[in-house]
Amino acid sequence: MPFIPHTEEDVSAMLGAIGAKSIEDLFDEIPPALKTGKLKDVPDGLPEMAVARLMQERASADGFWSNFIGAGVYEHHIPAAIWQITTRGEFYSAYTPYQAEASQGTLQLIYEYQTMMTRLTGLDVSNASLYDGASALAEAVLMAVRSHKSSRRVLVPKTVHPIYRSVVVTTVKNQGIELVELDYDATTGKTVLPADPGAFAGLVIPQPNFFGVLEDVHAMTDWAHAQGALAIALVNPTTLAVLEAPGKWGQTGADIAVGEGQPLGAPMASGGPYFGFMCCRQDFVRQMPGRIVGRTVDLDGKPGFALTLQAREQHIRRSKATSNICTNQGLVVTAATQYMSLLGPQGLAKVAAASHANTMALADKLAAIPGVTRAFASPFFHEMVLKLNDNAKDVLRALRAQGILGGLDISGWYPELGQAILVCVTETKTAADLDHYAQQMERILSKRREAPPCAYKS
């Protein structure tokens, strides 16, 4: 019996101790009419060897691709040490650290994580993480509304990832919160601040924005503050190695910073698990959702770590909790903390700079191809929007036939851009990768047929 250690002798001795005749007797409080027969859609169990074979076949069928898609999830090199240590049983199979004395490893790691995140964002405090970047943004919106005296409106630029905006809607729509979309400038791809916004509780400021474009974060932060609202930074942690920290935006800094933690050592893995990070100013710490670890002392005065401010949370406050969340993405945070340690300030800055340089290089190569133009004439980080004079879906499909995932078709979300793709390049791509992409793009748009593959190898 997989993962059940009982021998026949065990079973009869245990039933004897209970005073039951059979295991079935133990279910005698369940009305017989409710009992289940054989499961029809669950196949018979397989030994590990057979399941391994099946999964290896499926993995091989999915294969490897030359990936130029970003859009919130970024392909970065992940040091080998990280997941070897993260999947040690002591991290992997531990529970939430409620029994602090038996969880000092996880707790200290989270304290270190919180410290690193506050140093990246330039804010005072961090929680122990949320589900992902999109849900972290939704929680930030709720937090802004809780912190505001009267308004339940939050301004969200169209330059925020469309799916993030959907997740925010799903999360807050039943709480009477109004989300107001802000348009962007067609030339620069930057958010346009409205002349007369009315009262609002918060402004979301993406940096870089969904188009990869850098927003005027200082002006946006000051504008939000001038209107009595909170400034919510939505940031990419890799770029924070070289871009100004949200805590230093404008005159007094953003109030909350959230984002997707995936670039910090989490594999793309078809969508997760990743983690959302959230940092804020000290004044808002009691409004923050999720777990928080604090340092304290034990009975002997020795330093130690424990979950703290639990009075905000669902298991204490029930219907009055700041959120229903009772998990963090502990294991992925374990990886991210090691990633930030291994890369350090120099490494993270180098990853950011190499990604930016590669994106610039590809931009130059692609923009030189007839039929490709850059959508926006302003600085971008490691993503860019390209307009095509051909059907974006067809072009991406043709690139795929050459092993290239050339970007994300965003024409459906932004019809005003025409046929447009969002292209990302990270430090993982070589000059040869960029050349290959550009050659194929040029060939596809000029409608030349692909020569036999061997012709390209010579």
Next chain:
Amino acid sequence: MLIFDHSRPGRTAAAQLPATGGSLDDLPAELRRKDAPALPEVSELDVVRHYTRLSQLNFSIDTQFYPLGSCTMKYNPRACNSLAMLPQFLARHPASPDETGQGFLASMFELQEMLKDVTGMAGVSMAPMAGAHGEFAGVAMIRAYHDARGDTARKEIIVPDAAHGTNPATATMCGYTVKEIPTDATGAVDLAALKAAVGPQTAGLMLTNPSTLGVFEKTIADIQKIVHEAGGLLYYDGANLNAILGKVRPGDMGFDVIHMNLHKTFSTPHGGGGPGAGPVGVSERLLPFMPIPLVLNENGFYRLATEADRPQSIGRMSANMGNAGVLMRAYVYARLLGGEGMHRVAEYATLNANYLMARLRDAGFDLAYPTRRASHEFIVTLKKLKDATGVSAMDFAKRLLDYGYHAPTTYFPLLVPECLLIEPTETESRETLDGFVDAMVKIKHEAETNPDLVKGAPYSLPVRRLDDVKAARELDLTYKPAV
């Protein structure tokens, strides 16, 4: 020692740095950072050694018995991890076309179908990323259902007083008010109180079955009838699904919507507090409202459903496809177990719980519900011991740590004074359970003869009992070097 204490200016884990950087001069100076973030500057060995040592400060299933009630801390098979982490699976970008992920999507589709079967529901969405996230999806669907019918007077969710804190917190997040109903002396929902509570304002009832008190709600058929006749929907909190896996299906009990905790029932790792996965299952009438993405099978081609396929969906809950890697681990687990293995989960979890309950009862411990069968868990109450010796459930739990056992859940459910909620799970052997009983008996003896010893526990862990009050009053949430 913190990782920051190892930091030395200029030190790097050089092998991890890309060979070339690049210029950032084209970016506006005012948007660039003036001071580098003060991340640790350490070597690769510093990192490996530091975090390996930290791991050794933890209790975990791989190293200790973890009878933590309501949490289902069973063995997490290693193959689930290694097969979910095959390099092609890890390398796939979530926005890649469906054509490039048929192996992944086939696994997801099959898991979705298996979850439908074991829960008896008409549809399953694996979008939610944790139990509480699944609860949110479930209650949001209840609301979407009533709203779609124009039945907007339903503003109240009924929750038994023994419920997990996430239930009332979730109802609030969905814009509902919460009405609590009491539990009777046998640990069951008070039917009279339920009848009195329902009405045209009732949106639904959230119920855990077996309940958080470790007993099966025998009157589930009546509960179902009362709620449905009042026009409300029935929500199943799947926290205790391990107790009935393959034995009873929530769909057959009449539930309209359920969430599952795959990190419990399907043995994906708890990871020191996540990531989990909280798929939701629904009855026919809630099918249109399921969160996206879902996995569709169109003549053998698998693809993710979008807004266009499901216009009435409550929407998206994550930027991508939930905690995909956790779902992959659950899929591998399901294939290793198979249908028969799933039937056995509830059987042996229940056998272990009833055995442990009988042995502790015989050793002189008081059971909270002595006339009831244990489900996969049960409650011991230490009230008499506390009154006689001053030793609390918390003290008892801390002393168990000294004996090398993770503590059971204490002070939940809130209804039972000085409670220990004990869940052994099916993967533990009789010898392990016997060893736990021996430790419990020893500690009881210590409490009776030398209560201060127990009150001061633990002694053998990396730290002794921590000052929670200081932690909350003098917040120290980040490391600040002494100047």
